[in-house]
Amino acid sequence: MHRLAAMSTIALLLVSPEAPAQQAAKGPEHSRALDDVVHGAPPRPTETWLRAAGGRIYDNWWQALDRKPPRGNHPAYPTGGKRSGATTWRCVECHGWDYNGKDGLYGGGERHTGIKGIRAAAGRDLGQIMALLRAAPHGYTPDMIADAELERVAIFVSRGQDDADPYIDIRSGAVKGDTARGAALFQTTCAVCHGFDGRLLNWGTEQDPGFIGTEANAFPHEVLHKIRNSHPGAAMINLRGFPLEDAVDILAYAKTLPTR
Ligand code: HEC
Ligand code: HEC
Structure with missing residues (x-):
C-alpha cells in the first residue's frame, strides 16, 4: 500500500509540479467510509474524544477538519520567522509541540517565533479561550473553524495539555520511559x-x-x-x-x- 501511494505520488508529479504540495496540504488518504471518524464527531462526544480532537485541531486544523488550507501567512506570524504559508496558521507553529512557545522547544531554531506558549491558559474558561481565538491577532473565522470545533480546541487548551517535561529532556531529546x-x-x-x-x-x-x-x-x-x-x-x-x-x-x- 505504501508502495502504491509512492507510485501515485510519482504519477501526480508527472501530471503537475504542484501536485505533491497539494497532497501534503490535503493530508493522508483514507477510505471515505472513515470520513466521519477522521474528520467528524461522534453523536455524544466524551471528554476524552474532545480533548484528542482538540489536539488534532491544534496540530493542523484544516487537515483535521477537511477544510481548504489557508492562503498566505498568518497576520500574527513574525516577519522574521523562518516558516511561511499555510503552516503559519497552525496553532503548533506559534505555540510549540511542548505548548511552551518561546519558553520551551521553540526558544530558538527554525521554528522560533518569540511567541509565548499556551500552558498558562490551562484551566481557563472555554468561552474566554474561544473569544481569544476569534479576535485579533488570531482571527480564526467560523468558516475555518466552526464554533463546536473551536470549543474542542479550547477544551484541549484548558483541560488537555500534557506536560512532557518530566519525561522528555528538552535539550537532548532523551525520553524517560520503559x-x-x-x-x-x-x-x-x-x-x-x-x-x-x-x-x-x-x-x-x-x-x-x-x-x-x-x-x-x-x-x-x-x-x-x-x-x-x-x-x-x-x-x-x-x-x-x-x-x-x-x-x-x-x-x-x-x-x-x-x-x-
Ligand atoms: C489504524 C492505523 C494506524 C495505527 C494503529 C497507528 N497509526 Fe500512526 N498513522 C497512521 C496513518 C495513516 C498516518 C499518516 C501517515 C502519512 O501522513 O502518510 C499516521 C501517522 C503517524 C505519525 C505522524 C506522521 C507525520 O506526518 O508526522 C506518527 C508519529 C504516528 N503515526 C505514530 C503512531 C504510533 C506511535 C502508533 C501507536 C500508538 C500509531 N501511529 C498507530 C495510521 C495508524
Ligand atoms: C501566527 C501565530 C499564532 C498562531 C498560529 C496561533 N496563535 Fe495563539 N497566540 C499568538 C499570540 C501572538 C498570542 C498573544 C501572546 C501575548 O499575549 O503576548 C497568542 C495567545 C494565545 C493564547 C493565550 C496564552 C496566554 O497565556 O494567555 C492561547 C490560549 C492561544 N494563543 C491559543 C492558540 C490556539 C488554540 C491556536 C490555534 C487555533 C493559536 N493560538 C494559533 C499567536 C498565534
Whole structure:
C-alpha cells in the first residue's frame, strides 16, 4: 500500500509540479467510509474524544477538519520567522509541540517565533479561550473553524495539555520511559499500520524517509502529541484514553526503531 501511494505520488508529479504540495496540504488518504471518524464527531462526544480532537485541531486544523488550507501567512506570524504559508496558521507553529512557545522547544531554531506558549491558559474558561481565538491577532473565522470545533480546541487548551517535561529532556531529546513496556504496546497497537519496525508508512521521501523511528528521534514531543491525539486527517488511533505513561513508553521504544 505504501508502495502504491509512492507510485501515485510519482504519477501526480508527472501530471503537475504542484501536485505533491497539494497532497501534503490535503493530508493522508483514507477510505471515505472513515470520513466521519477522521474528520467528524461522534453523536455524544466524551471528554476524552474532545480533548484528542482538540489536539488534532491544534496540530493542523484544516487537515483535521477537511477544510481548504489557508492562503498566505498568518497576520500574527513574525516577519522574521523562518516558516511561511499555510503552516503559519497552525496553532503548533506559534505555540510549540511542548505548548511552551518561546519558553520551551521553540526558544530558538527554525521554528522560533518569540511567541509565548499556551500552558498558562490551562484551566481557563472555554468561552474566554474561544473569544481569544476569534479576535485579533488570531482571527480564526467560523468558516475555518466552526464554533463546536473551536470549543474542542479550547477544551484541549484548558483541560488537555500534557506536560512532557518530566519525561522528555528538552535539550537532548532523551525520553524517560520503559522501552520493554513500550515494545509490547507498539507491537500490539501501532504495528498493524506502521509495521513492526515502524517503516511501513513513509511520510517523507525515498531519500529522506519519515518513519516512526526517524520522527521519534528528531521530534519526540511531536510524536508524543500524535500518540495522544492522533495525526490530523489520518485514520489513526490515539491513546488519549490511557495513562500518559503508556504513550511515553511507546515513545521511548519508538526511539529505538530504524530511522531510515
Ligand atoms: C501566527 C501565530 C499564532 C498562531 C498560529 C496561533 N496563535 Fe495563539 N497566540 C499568538 C499570540 C501572538 C498570542 C498573544 C501572546 C501575548 O499575549 O503576548 C497568542 C495567545 C494565545 C493564547 C493565550 C496564552 C496566554 O497565556 O494567555 C492561547 C490560549 C492561544 N494563543 C491559543 C492558540 C490556539 C488554540 C491556536 C490555534 C487555533 C493559536 N493560538 C494559533 C499567536 C498565534
Ligand atoms: C489504524 C492505523 C494506524 C495505527 C494503529 C497507528 N497509526 Fe500512526 N498513522 C497512521 C496513518 C495513516 C498516518 C499518516 C501517515 C502519512 O501522513 O502518510 C499516521 C501517522 C503517524 C505519525 C505522524 C506522521 C507525520 O506526518 O508526522 C506518527 C508519529 C504516528 N503515526 C505514530 C503512531 C504510533 C506511535 C502508533 C501507536 C500508538 C500509531 N501511529 C498507530 C495510521 C495508524
